[in-house]
Amino acid sequence: MTRSLAVANAEFQALIRTKFFIVGILLVPVMVVASIAFTNYAEKQGDTERHRIAVIDRTGLILAAIQQAAAAPEAKPTTPVDPEATPDELNTVTKPSNLEILPVEVDGRSLDDVKVELSNQVKAKALFGFVDIPPTVLGDEANDAVTMDYFTENVSNRDVPKWLNKVINQEITRRRFEAAHVDMSLTDRLSKTTRLATRALVERAQDGSVQGSREVHSWETFAVPFGLMYLLMLAVMMSAPHMMNAVIEEKMSRISEVLLASITPTQLLAGKLIGIASVSVLLALIYLGGGIYFAFATGEWALVQLTLVPWFILFLLCAVLIFGSVFLSIGAACSDLKDAQSMMQPSMFFLIIPILMAPIIIGAPNSTLSTIVSLVPTATPFLMLLRLAMTPPPAAWQVWLSVVLTTGTAVLFVWAAGRIFRVGLLMQGKAPNLPELLKWIRA
Numbered sequence: 001m002t003r004s005l006a007v008a009n010a011e012f013q014a015l016i017r018t019k020f021f022i023v024g025i026l027l028v029p030v031m032v033v034a035s036i037a038f039t040n041y042a043e044k045q046g047d048t049e050r051h052r053i054a055v056i057d058r059t060g061l062i063l064a065a066i067q068q069a070a071a072a073p074e075a076k077p078t079t080p081v082d083p084e085a086t087p088d089e090l091n092t093v094t095k096p097s098n099l100e101i102l103p104v105e106v107d108g109r110s111l112d113d114v115k116v117e118l119s120n121q122v123k124a125k126a127l128f129g130f131v132d133i134p135p136t137v138l139g140d141e142a143n144d145a146v147t148m149d150y151f152t153e154n155v156s157n158r159d160v161p162k163w164l165n166k167v168i169n170q171e172i173t174r175r176r177f178e179a180a181h182v183d184m185s186l187t188d189r190l191s192k193t194t195r196l197a198t199r200a201l202v203e204r205a206q207d208g209s210v211q212g213s214r215e216v217h218s219w220e221t222f223a224v225p226f227g228l229m230y231l232l233m234l235a236v237m238m239s240a241p242h243m244m245n246a247v248i249e250e251k252m253s254r255i256s257e258v259l260l261a262s263i264t265p266t267q268l269l270a271g272k273l274i275g276i277a278s279v280s281v282l283l284a285l286i287y288l289g290g291g292i293y294f295a296f297a298t299g300e301w302a303l304v305q306l307t308l309v310p311w312f313i314l315f316l317l318c319a320v321l322i323f324g325s326v327f328l329s330i331g332a333a334c335s336d337l338k339d340a341q342s343m344m345q346p347s348m349f350f351l352i353i354p355i356l357m358a359p360i361i362i363g364a365p366n367s368t369l370s371t372i373v374s375l376v377p378t379a380t381p382f383l384m385l386l387r388l389a390m391t392p393p394p395a396a397w398q399v400w401l402s403v404v405l406t407t408g409t410a411v412l413f414v415w416a417a418g419r420i421f422r423v424g425l426l427m428q429g430k431a432p433n434l435p436e437l438l439k440w441i442r443a
Contacts, residue, residue, distance in 0.1 A: 056131065235283045247331030251428075
């Protein structure tokens with residue numbers, strides 16, 4: 001055990017003293033902040049194209065409303081995280097930038113000829129698109145079969161047709177109410193919606209008073225669970241693959257042969273796994289501490305759930321042992337990085353599964369599918385932690401079953417890695433295939 005700890009200490013010191021480790025710690029939060037800032041900037045600056053829209057208004061009554069809406073100053077958008085936002089505000093469609101509405105007179109020409117002419121202007125970039133409003137949209141006979149057609153070459157742009165659809169339908173609704181002699185302002189007042197706020201459950205304190213519950217915003221249900229899962233995956237990926245490369249380098253330079261003269265393969269493997277686990281826990285604690293500080297600094301103290309920290313550490317250790325054993329086994333079995341990269345690809349698939357399943361589990365954390373997937377040992381450390389961070393948490397039997405399955409799988413993977421380590425560390429040449437690896441494990 002002393003020799004294993006000596007190896008662990010050496011690996012730990014080698015990892016934390018590298019520039020990659022120090023830069024990585026600082027770079028991750030910078031990249032997260034930069035990506036959020038860039039996303040917000042791109043949403044505002046991404047579409048700067050001039051939107052010249054031609055309108056064939058065959059009713060003769062809707063064009064003016066479209067031009068007026070296009071000339072009106074753009075209202076400040078309201079985001080769903082605004083606690084004062086109403087449902088009507090949350091459904092606001094943002095007006096496209098650089099919008100210009102151009103009327104089109106048919107003047108007795110064939111409608112098809114007009115559409116062909118306008119289509120040629122779109123191809124020549126003189127227009128962004130054009131819309132055809134049939135005369136039947138205002139009549140009592142208007143139904144689902146009556147449609148307005150929007151023509152454009154840039155069919156991937158959805159902002160322009162959404163805005164046109166909203167403005168035109170608002171004007172159509174107003175005209176229909178006027179035709180029915182109904183006061184539109186009275187209808188707006190009577191049909192005004194009320195915002196539905198999601199809150200935590202109400203509880204009674206020991207003194208008999210009822211504690212007020214706080215409002216839970218939609219982003220909170222995603223940020224904490226996914227953030228913890230992402231942090232766990234980050235801690236694993238910043239240490240385990242690096243150890244695989246280190247083993248390959250030791251094997252290629254014959255350093256491993258020198259090491260095995262004074263330590264057994266099992267002790268060497270144990271030391272490297274302890275080193276990986278130590279680095280991963282250190283990384284996780286640094287980022288957890290930063291996240292907790294940020295939550296308190298911004299007044300979002302309710303996001304801090306200290307009861308999740310022990311579960312996070314437990315699942316982190318299990319994930320490190322499972323995937324660390326896999327990566328170290330690959331490093332011991334291969335003699336060059338090219339073979340190791342090929343063997344590592346199937347292993348990466350098991351790390352991608354939790355990311356793919358996370359949105360599904362966040363939407364239905366207690367569904368049958370979520371329960372089954374979160375009990376798959378290679379995905380359990382990530383997905384069960386995700387479910388524990390949500391409300392309501394999974395049943396206690398599911399949590400403890402996941403612990404048993406994950407720890408048992410970790411022990412099995414460490415044992416198998418020890419068998420592969422014993423044989424592969426001194427072998428050179430072509431990398432073994434899966435049947436050969438299984439023979440090493442059974443040997």
